[in-house]
Amino acid sequence: MDWHFRSRSHQCNDCETAFVDEQPYRTILFQGFESLERRDICPDCWDKIYKTEPGKIEGYISHWQGIYEMPPPPPPEAIQKDNAETLLKKMIEQNNPEHTEACFILAVMLERKRVIKNKDQVRQENGKRMLIYEHAKNGDVLTILDPALKLDELGDVQAKVSELLEHGLNPSDGESKPIVTVTDES
Numbered sequence: 001m002d003w004h005f006r007s008r009s010h011q012c013n014d015c016e017t018a019f020v021d022e023q024p025y026r027t028i029l030f031q032g033f034e035s036l037e038r039r040d041i042c043p044d045c046w047d048k049i050y051k052t053e054p055g056k057i058e059g060y061i062s063h064w065q066g067i068y069e070m071p072p073p074p075p076p077e078a079i080q081k082d083n084a085e086t087l088l089k090k091m092i093e094q095n096n097p098e099h100t101e102a103c104f105i106l107a108v109m110l111e112r113k114r115v116i117k118n119k120d121q122v123r124q125e126n127g128k129r130m131l132i133y134e135h136a137k138n139g140d141v142l143t144i145l146d147p148a149l150k151l152d153e154l155g156d157v158q159a160k161v162s163e164l165l166e167h168g169l170n171p172s173d174g175e176s177k178p179i180v181t182v183t184d185e186s
């Protein structure tokens, strides 16, 4: 489990009060039993339970404050070409180690465009650096493994990312052939 994706809650994970537009909340990121987890906490619960010692939660990794934004209505269903953001989300969901480098490059691109913000970075037990990002608008948390690319590897990875952006993650592999309709001539 090198990278993860955790969406922001729409309610406090302690008292279950729904968040309202533009209210502050806190996010605590921690290593759960099987995977990385987050708790989104309203200010009341934060003051009562966590404020004095946020790190007491088991597996604690990081925490920060955010402002909840009401999600916009879902966009109309449309076939869209992947952009850096959708491509990164797909790759994180696939969790394929082959895409570690590409995920990292995409995250750097998106950070430069201020689509995502770097919140923290933690050193894993294997010595590798894990970068924690939050989506600037919807509050989703992404964790990205730093592949510690060497300068002479950068070009290849960037070329691969450009190709993925151009052709998508899963280019048609010829498996789904169109059904041929036979006209009845009798």
Ligand SMILES: [Zn+2]
Residues within 6 Å of the ligand: 012, 013, 014, 015, 016, 017, 041, 042, 043, 044, 045, 046
């Ligand atoms: Zn609460």
